[in-house]
Amino acid sequence: MKTLSIKDIAVKAGVSITTVSFIINGKAKEKSISEAVIKKVEKIIKESGYKPNQIARSLRTGNSNIIGLIIEDISNSFFSRIARLIEDKAYKKGYKIIYSSTENNVEKAKELINMFKSRKVDGYIISPTKGIEEDIQMLLSDNKPVILFDRNLSEMDTHYVGADHFQASYQSIESFIKKGKRKIALVTTDIDVEQIIERFEGYKKALVDQGIAYNDELVLKIHFNQDEAETIEQMKSLFSTKDIDAVLFATNYLAISGLKALKQLNKKIGDELSVIAYDDHEVFELHTPSISAVQQPLEEIAETVIQLILNQLSSKNKLENQKVIIPAKLIER
Amino acid sequence: MKTLSIKDIAVKAGVSITTVSFIINGKAKEKSISEAVIKKVEKIIKESGYKPNQIARSLRTGNSNIIGLIIEDISNSFFSRIARLIEDKAYKKGYKIIYSSTENNVEKAKELINMFKSRKVDGYIISPTKGIEEDIQMLLSDNKPVILFDRNLSEMDTHYVGADHFQASYQSIESFIKKGKRKIALVTTDIDVEQIIERFEGYKKALVDQGIAYNDELVLKIHFNQDEAETIEQMKSLFSTKDIDAVLFATNYLAISGLKALKQLNKKIGDELSVIAYDDHEVFELHTPSISAVQQPLEEIAETVIQLILNQLSSKNKLENQKVIIPAKLIER
DNA sequence: TTGATCTAGTAAAACGTTTTACGCCAAACC
DNA sequence: GGTTTGGCGTAAAACGTTTTACTAGATCAA
Numbered sequence: 088m089k090t091l092s093i094k095d096i097a098v099k100a101g102v103s104i105t106t107v108s109f110i111i112n113g114k115a116k117e118k119s120i121s122e123a124v125i126k127k128v129e130k131i132i133k134e135s136g137y138k139p140n141q142i143a144r145s146l147r148t149g150n151s152n153i154i155g156l157i158i159e160d161i162s163n164s165f166f167s168r169i170a171r172l173i174e175d176k177a178y179k180k181g182y183k184i185i186y187s188s189t190e191n192n193v194e195k196a197k198e199l200i201n202m203f204k205s206r207k208v209d210g211y212i213i214s215p216t217k218g219i220e221e222d223i224q225m226l227l228s229d230n231k232p233v234i235l236f237d238r239n240l241s242e243m244d245t246h247y248v249g250a251d252h253f254q255a256s257y258q259s260i261e262s263f264i265k266k267g268k269r270k271i272a273l274v275t276t277d278i279d280v281e282q283i284i285e286r287f288e289g290y291k292k293a294l295v296d297q298g299i300a301y302n303d304e305l306v307l308k309i310h311f312n313q314d315e316a317e318t319i320e321q322m323k324s325l326f327s328t329k330d331i332d333a334v335l336f337a338t339n340y341l342a343i344s345g346l347k348a349l350k351q352l353n354k355k356i357g358d359e360l361s362v363i364a365y366d367d368h369e370v371f372e373l374h375t376p377s378i379s380a381v382q383q384p385l386e387e388i389a390e391t392v393i394q395l396i397l398n399q400l401s402s403k404n405k406l407e408n409q410k411v412i413i414p415a416k417l418i419e420r
Numbered sequence: 421m422k423t424l425s426i427k428d429i430a431v432k433a434g435v436s437i438t439t440v441s442f443i444i445n446g447k448a449k450e451k452s453i454s455e456a457v458i459k460k461v462e463k464i465i466k467e468s469g470y471k472p473n474q475i476a477r478s479l480r481t482g483n484s485n486i487i488g489l490i491i492e493d494i495s496n497s498f499f500s501r502i503a504r505l506i507e508d509k510a511y512k513k514g515y516k517i518i519y520s521s522t523e524n525n526v527e528k529a530k531e532l533i534n535m536f537k538s539r540k541v542d543g544y545i546i547s548p549t550k551g552i553e554e555d556i557q558m559l560l561s562d563n564k565p566v567i568l569f570d571r572n573l574s575e576m577d578t579h580y581v582g583a584d585h586f587q588a589s590y591q592s593i594e595s596f597i598k599k600g601k602r603k604i605a606l607v608t609t610d611i612d613v614e615q616i617i618e619r620f621e622g623y624k625k626a627l628v629d630q631g632i633a634y635n636d637e638l639v640l641k642i643h644f645n646q647d648e649a650e651t652i653e654q655m656k657s658l659f660s661t662k663d664i665d666a667v668l669f670a671t672n673y674l675a676i677s678g679l680k681a682l683k684q685l686n687k688k689i690g691d692e693l694s695v696i697a698y699d700d701h702e703v704f705e706l707h708t709p710s711i712s713a714v715q716q717p718l719e720e721i722a723e724t725v726i727q728l729i730l731n732q733l734s735s736k737n738k739l740e741n742q743k744v745i746i747p748a749k750l751i752e753r
Numbered sequence: 754t755t756g757a758t759c760t761a762g763t764a765a766a767a768c769g770t771t772t773t774a775c776g777c778c779a780a781a782c783c
Numbered sequence: 784g785g786t787t788t789g790g791c792g793t794a795a796a797a798c799g800t801t802t803t804a805c806t807a808g809a810t811c812a813a
Contacts, residue, residue: 090562092799103763108801119760141538142484143799145475146768162504164497171495171521178520183535185518187511188504202516205474229423346706369701373679375708425769436793441771452790476769479798759810766803775794782787 091137099135100128107132111139145207154396155203156186157196157213165339165366165383166214169236172389173212180397182209191311193218200226210396215240217279232399234392239281239410246399248391248411250383252282255415256289259335259363259381262417264297268333268361272305274322274345275337286337286365305329315344322348332360339366339380346374367418377420387413424470432468433461440465444472478540487729488536489519490529490546498672498699498716499547502569505722506545513730515542524611524644526551533559543729548573550612565732567725571613572743579732581724581744583716585615588748589622592668592696592714595750597630601666601694605638607655607678608670619670619698638662648677655681665693672699672713679707700751710753717746 097104102124109118110128145151154177158166174184185208189196193216200222203211210232220240226233227245235247263271273290276283291301307325309318322345336342342364349356356362356376364371364380371378391411399406430437435457442451443461478484487510491499507517518541522529526549533555536544543565553573559566560578568580596604606623609616624634640658642651655678669675675697682689689695689709697704697713704711724744732739
């Protein structure tokens with residue numbers, strides 16, 4: 088069965104292609120097509136099940152009703168949950184999402200942008216990697232909406248949505264101190280991205296504000312992408328050689344490794360050792376004992392991202408940049 | 421900066437559009453274009469950063485190098501991990517993936533198929549919902565490759581890849597019995613899909629084969645999509661009123677709810693109560709004590725799916741249907 | 754009556770490719 | 784010397800839409 092084209096509909100209805108097109112696109116009134124013709128054509132369309140070829144449409148109009156979503160890794164639950172929410176909301180507005188994972192690899196990210204570009208996506212939602220600034224700049228000069236999320240590139244002239252990592256980290260440390268903790272460690276990663284740095288700054292500032300000296304030895308920077316076994320060893324060394332009464336993990340996978348390390352050391356989490364993880368995870372709720380965690384406001388982030396991109400898509404001129412910082416929530420368990 | 425078209429390249433090189441097109445598509449030799457011209461054009465393309473407009477290309481050729489992936493829910497870790505693997509492998513073969521979640525809703529699934537159709541995707545990878553048979557049949561009569569995975573629609577005349585749910589479930593129950601368990605419960609869902617039914621059948625068969633009578637009261641069917649709080653209540657009721665020494669959860673989210681229920685009841689998992697979860701999850705490894713789980717062979721499933729669809733894409737005629745059943749693995753912890 | 758305006762609709766160009774069919778020249782053949 | 788053949792390349796149609804500019808007739812105002 089050959090798929091129908093607008094021409095088939097036009098022939099069947101005995102009108103021109105133009106007329107059918109006007110009707111499909113809701114411009115019938117405006118173009119003064121008679122009620123009778125509209126009804127007839129609509130009937131034929133319904134009966135035949137005709138669906139416009141979006142490819143042809145895109146070629147002609149230059150837009151696709153597709154938004155490109157570029158994330159680090161769809162199999163990471165933070166991203167997959169955000170993706171799901173974004174997809175949902177976009178869908179309701181008639182936009183589809185194409186997603187792809189960069190694996191935190193600049194080359195792949197660049198390729199993805201190119202691929203999205205040649206598919207003429209209308210806008211981009213990106214959790215950027217370092218080194219991609221130039222490519223994003225090209226999109227912007229091409230007048231394409233770009234929304235960054237999760238990680239900011241502060242020098243980029245575009246919108247950003249993310250959680251307030253500094254505040255969340257600060258608040259976590261504060262909560263430790265309120266419980267009487269003084270020997271507070273931070274386990275973080277050595278990747279050089281803003282949100283990680285902010286978490287580090289929050290940690291330092293909170294300590295100093297409460298009159299506790301910052302001690303370099305209580306901060307463990309785990310090499311990005313290193314083997315988990317090695318990570319666990321490093322943590323075990325930290326936990327067993329230093330005198331520590333609380334620890335903040337700067338990412339949820341670090342926290343998970345940390346829990347494993349503690350399990351191996353047979354150190355119990357509780358009164359003598361408090362733990363907070365950054366980014367919640369099902370593991371933490373179920374763990375015995377439950378682990379406190381900083382919860383990023385996924386729903387709000389997704390909502391804001393979609394709102395910003397839709398605004399930008401429907402506006403002819405570049406809107407003023409918004410950098411939306413949403414508070415994260417410390418869930419004490 | 422206007423984006424370049426093939427025409428710009430042709431003008432710059434002083435050749436025709438046709439020539440440029442041949443060169444881009446590697447048909448230069450075959451069409452006897454001289455080495456000199458090829459070099460020149462390639463140089464210009466490289467320097468200018470020209471990228472063909474895929475939309476125009478698709479319109480002309482009728483295919484898109486895009487594979488549509490329709491899954492139940494990208495935020496479910498089983499699907500997001502599969503998606504990631506499929507994406508990866510497809511990417512290496514020059515195919516891109518567009519994905520969308522159906523939320524197990526037939527209407528949404530139908531819409532998605534339509535939307536993919538009008539975007540002319542080359543092939544479909546679908547974890548189907550019931551009620552979608554007709555739409556899939558239309559794709560097939562349209563000669564589009566369709567690979568089903570995770571859930572089979574046995575009456576459909578197309579390829580399928582999935583784990584051997586019957587065997588995995590059977591084996592789990594067997595392992596309980598070997599440990600001396602006799603009062604074995606099953607917590608499952610009431611959705612009427614093959615893989616869930618198979619898990620149920622495996623449970624029953626294993627009991628009977630080992631001379632244990634099947635007892636309806638030990639099977640709890642949780643209503644799909646119901647509130648987690650209610651689910652937990654139902655489980656608590658099961659666990660506290662029945663005398664049970666082992667339980668198999670038919671999905672990982674049920675197992676997670678189940679762990680919460682047990683925690684609330686203060687029932688310890690261990691010698692007097694064994695637990696196996698279907699579909700592994702990070703939670704289970706870290707849980708104290710660790711929870712045994714049935715691990716689906718994600719990597720093999722993804723690999724097989726991709727292999728099948730690529731074969732079908734590169735073959736002119738419909739290949740013989742393959743129904744690939746891959747064993748799942750019980751991880752005893 | 755004449756020009757203006759309105760109504761109802763259409764023809765054709767354009768979007769950027771791929772591909773078919775053809776053109777032209779030089780060398781080779783008989 | 785005429786006809787093939789091969790090498791090198793091009794013109795133009797086609798893919799299925801949207802949109803601009805237009806037409807032909809009817810109505811209206813003066």
